[in-house]
Each structure stands twice: as C-alpha cells, then as structure tokens.
Amino acid sequence: MKKILSSLLLFQILAGLLIAQEWTVPADKKGRLSPFPFSDSIRKAGLQLYSLNCMSCHGTPGKGNFQALVPPPGDPATDKIQHNADGELFYKVSEGRGQMPSFKNTLASKDIWTIVSYIRSFNPAYVQSVMPEITSGAYSGAVIALSLLLNPSRDSVMLKASAIRGNSVVPVTGAGVKLFVRRTFGLLPLDEEKTTNDQGMAFFPVPSDLPGDTAGKIQVSARFTDEDQFGPVSKDTLLQVGLKIEPVSLVKDRAMWNVVRKAPWWIILTYSLGVLVVWGFILLVLLKLRDIYIIGEHIDSVGAKKNES
C-alpha cells in the first residue's frame, strides 16, 4: 500500500515537473507582432542588447553554452526557443518565469523586439510578419503620436497624444499613458499611470530633486499602457527638469580608494616606516651573523698558526 502511495506521489511530482516545463502564453498575446520590420541594423542593435542582458544565462547562440539551470534556459539558435511565435517570445521575455527574469521594467518594448530580431537571425526558415497598421478602435488608419512638453514652472511634464489622419489631428482621449526616466539600469517610472483627458493630455508631476546631467537634462520616455491598441508608440526626449550635477571625480585627490601614487600620506608613511624598521633589524641580525663568522675565522687561523709553531 505504502509502495503504491509513494509511487503515486513520485508520479505526481514527475507530472508536476513536466507540466511546469510547459510555458503557455495567453492566446491574445501569442499573435502579437513586431511593429517594425527587422533589418540588419536592428539585428546588430539586438546583438548588443542580447550580450548585455541575456548572454550570461543563454550563452552565445549556436554554441549551446547556456548555464546549467533548472529548467534550462536553452540556446536561442535551437528549436527550443525558435519554435515560439514572435508574440510568445515577446511575452516570455517581458514576463519571465522562475529563474528567467522579467524584462518588462528594464527594457522598452522596442528593445525586446530588437532582441527578438537578433534571435530570429539564427533561424533561416523564419519569415517575419510585421504588425499591420492599427485598424481596431476609434483611431483606425491614423498615425498615433506622443509629444512631451515641460511646464514653464518646471514641476510637471505635459504629455499629449494625438491621432493624425491626413491633415486632421484629433486628440487621443481616455488612453492610459506612462512616463519613465531612463537611468543606468533600466527605466524608472515617474508617478502613477495617467489617463489622457479630452484634449488628449496628461500631466506628470516631476520631483524637484531628480539628478540630471551637467546641464540638468534628463532623458524621459513616454508610452501607452495598452500597446495592443495603440502600438508601441513611444516618445523619448531630453527635458530640462533635473538638478545640474557636476560629476565630481572621486580619484582626483589622495584617498584610500585611489591608485598608489595618490594614496593618503599617512598610510604610505606608516607602511614604509614599518617595513624599513623591521627589515632594518633583520639586516642588523644578519650583520651579527657576519661578526660571528669573522670571530670564528680569526680564532681558526690563530689555532692553525699555533699548530704550525
């Protein structure tokens, strides 16, 4: 009985593992397509992004040198990853699972598509289909654009979403929008998600203490929350909203962390003095050894002379 139970248990665990291996993507995300065609320059940019974000686990595509993790990350050049539809790749990289990190907050969707283009370059059978122009909803056929403007009082950023169809420009209303600041490691959201008002505008308050570059400029990036409806439209721009930060060189003056030429005087002196004193005494001891030798030699020769006479 016990045996049956335990084998049942084992079966369950195995089955659980097998099910865990399957990574299903919601049906509505599967069919998602890149908004732009993959070109050589995009694939090249994809290589950069891949090396920076993915290589440490997935290895060099085609080499099979990915990390031995459970479940294995897999080599992007193999069928394990290539069998995914574009939308599935996008979803898996965005959301992550287990040891596979989620990249939706560190990479813009444009970047993820750029990486997908690089991954696809290892699949000779792949033929890309590009996302058709937005056709659904109220703005079908229109080109949708975002613009950003700094409020004169500099405490908020105005975002404006418009749909351009021929010569007419209409505001995009009631759309969820987000604003990010680009930092060294990924994107930092500014305030909450907003909804555009009936003039297609949304206002994001900007804290007064954001560190900017030497001119106080900050790279901001706006996008729609619902990219399925509006497409991955984004607006990147430099705004003069940050503090002017003059980078101080931390290696200009003498400091503990500096190179040895710029070490603090006290440590150079203490170290050198200590070494000199101790090795000076060692030298003294060696000199005494020499004295012992000289005495012995002298007595030896005296003894030898005595023996002779």
Next chain:
Amino acid sequence: MNSQDQIPGLEQEKIDSLSADILRPVRINKSFLLWITFLFLALIICLYVYSIQLRKGLGVTGLRDITSWGMYIANFVFFVASSLVGMLISCVLGLIGFRWVTPIARIAEIVAVAFAAVAGLVIISDMGRPDRLPYVFLYGRVQSPILWDVTVVTTYFVLSLLLWFLPMIPDIAVARTRLQNRPSLLVKVYGILSFKWVHHPEQYKILNQAVKILIILIIPTALAIHTVTSWLFAVTPRAGWDSTIFGPYFVSGAFVSGTSALLIAMYFFRTNFRLQSYITDYHFERVARLLFLVSVVYLYFNLNEFLVPAYKMKKFDAFHIHELFAGHYAFAFWLVQLGGLVIPIFLLIFRFMRKPLPLLVISIFMFTASWLKRYLIVVPPQGHPYLPVQYVPQEWMVYKPTLIESTITLATFILVLIIITLLSKFFPVVPIVETAREESDQEAKSHEKH
C-alpha cells in the same frame, strides 16, 4: 675529540650524552626514506591535480561570483594561524622567563616555519592566474590589506626561519664534529651553516644579542600577521565579517590551533625520536595548561563575537547567525564550538587528561576544529551580501568545494609535513647546548640548596 667542541662553562660529558640522544634521529634510515617517498608521491599526484586547475582556471573549483573565497582562503587563514605558535612559545614565554620551554621551543619554531612557508603557497592556489603574482609587488596598493598581508607573511616567515636557525648554530657546530659519518654533502652543509662557530664566549654574546632582537621583533610581527589577515575580512562591510574584535579574535584562535599543532608535533617527536627524557610529561602538562588558557580566552572572544550581534539581531546579522546556529551550517558550527572548544576545555581541567596520549587526542580534535572554524568564518558571510543579487541562479550563491579543490588543499598539508620532516631529520629538534646549560644551571641550584 676536537678541541672546538669545548663549550665554555659546560662539562664535556654532558654535551656527549645529550648529543648522543638528540643527534641519534638525525640520519637517513629506511623508515625516513619510505615516509619521504610516500609524501613526495602524494605531492606529485596533487600537483597533477593542480595542473588541471592551472590549465582550466578556477572554474574547476566551487568558487563563483558570489562566493569567491572558499576552502583555499580558509586554509590560508588556518596556516597563518597555526604558524603563530612559534612566537607564543619561544618569544612570549621565553621573554617572560619560563625556562621549561627550552626543549620544545625549536619544535614550535619548526611548526611555525613550515606553516608560514606554505601559507604563501596557499594564496597562490587561490589565484586563477598565478603568473600575475609579481603584479602584487609591481602594482600593489599600500592601502590594501592584501599588500600588508603579503608583506607581513613574508617578513614573519623570514623571522621564523632566522629564529629557528640562529639559536641552532652552536648545535650545528656540535653536529659538525660529531656527525662526520653522515653523507658528505650533509657534513658540508653543517660546515657552512655553522658559520665558523667555535663556541667562543664572544660568539655566544653576539648570538644572544641577535636572538634577543629577533624575539622582540617577532612578537609585533606575529600579532600583525594575524591581525592583518583578520582585517582582510573585517574591513569589508559584510554581516559576519564586519566586526571590531576580529583582530584579537583571530589571534586568540591562532594560539589554539598553533598550540594543538605543537602538542601533536611534540607527541610525534617524543615517541618517534625516542626523546622521552627531554620532552617529558612535565612539558606536556605545561603546554596543556597553556592550551587551556588560550582556549578559554578564545571562548571569551567567541562569546563576544556571537552574543553581541545575536542580541541586537540586525537584519543581515540575524540571517548570518541563523545560518550558523540553526541553518545550513549548524552541524559544523556546533561541532566546532562544542567538540573543538567547550568539551576540550572541560577535559583539560582534569590532570589525567593532561598526559601525552589524551592530549594528543584532544589536540587532534582542536586542530581539526580550528580548520573547520576558519571555513565557517570565511564562507558563510559571502552567501548574503548587502547589495541584492539579481538574476543569478541559485547555484552561484551556494558554495560547495570540489574534489580538485580539496586535493590541492591536501597538497598544502603534505608540503607542511615534508618541510617538518626535512627540518627535523637533518637538524636536531631539541636544542643541545641550551638544554645542557639549562640542566647544569639546575644542578648548580640544587647543590646550593643542600
């Protein structure tokens, strides 16, 4: 007899009988050849394993980004620790005026020389590119405890070697005249190393001055070497290392491992070299008391090191302490603390436990525990850095030494044994002239009493 063998103030017979006993093991016999061949064969196997590491890099060890200091560094700390006994016995006790240390001082110095010499090599085993060793001197930064460590370990090794060698010069002179039947190369070496020693009073005077300088010099150097080794950890902001008492904590721990190493060596030389009448039960009893003392001091530092953070339970300290007390490392931790410290301290209270054989067993336990203790100091704190580790597989966080690593570590112990064997087989392990002087002083004293 050669007239050069006349030692002022000492009877010829005394020197004769002492040197007969003490110089007897100084020879090349079958068991020595067997033993040294075995050691070298084992070393060659280990060196082959090291060549794998040399070719493939540190990837063959369990070391990864997160735990980058493992068994090698723990072993290094242990070697530095064990070498401290030389300073404790011949310098501290000698300076205070404990004359009973005379017959065992040289054994302590041999242990010190062997461990200090290999400590440097242990560090090289932790280098993926040992060919870049000269960079330490070419591009070293005086601000870095690593440079300080390289400096003091080298200095301490030289001092220990001198302190082993200098007081032995009169003995080498005795050996030079008495061991003429040994291989001619050895006799020639004795001739050179005796530095024209003719037992002239002036020579004794100079030698005493030189030895005194060494003894005084070696005390701060020895304290520095282990304090600096502890700073390698303590200057790093990391729960488990970030401690202000790491210096004395390491030094007191070093006395425990060094003294137990000394007891093991004493036992070995006494029985194998048949030196029972020089290394007596009395010496074991004395060193056992010393071991008791240093162990209690070490226990006190352990109490400080764990109770204070455990009382406050700051977030990261709490995690560290939990790992040691009840978590992943609990078994090893309690084994070390109880089996290697508390129980031995308790046992050492009893007189019959301070006899040679029980002491040997206790010392082996404490010596092994000391090694494991270094591992517990070095490895666990690296598992929980303050900066969060992101996107890194679990396998990179948990350190497990590989077989290759363990074999290379074994090699360092083999090297220590080789050095100890060579030093003790070619040179007298018990001072001849000093012991003779000691004995005749004592006889003179007892004459006065009657």
